Amino acid sequence: MSKEIYTLEELCDSYQLSSAESARILQLCGPARADIDIFMAVSRNRSSLESWALNPTAERGRQLR
Helix, strand or coil: CCCCCCCCCHHHHHHHCHHHHHHHHHHCCCEEHHHHHHHHHHHHHHHHHHHHHCCCCCCCCCCCC
């Protein structure tokens, strides 16, 4: 299998997900590894993303000057 896409089994193993959750993500994002890896990074670091989106000049809780 190409390293550019995830199979259901690879996605389950890579992110310790159930088959149902992996199938949902594949349906949502498609099989492209890059898209799924970005989706998973964002979904697992949602609090960091939300704080950055509200203040993109902030760095780890403090504002850059």
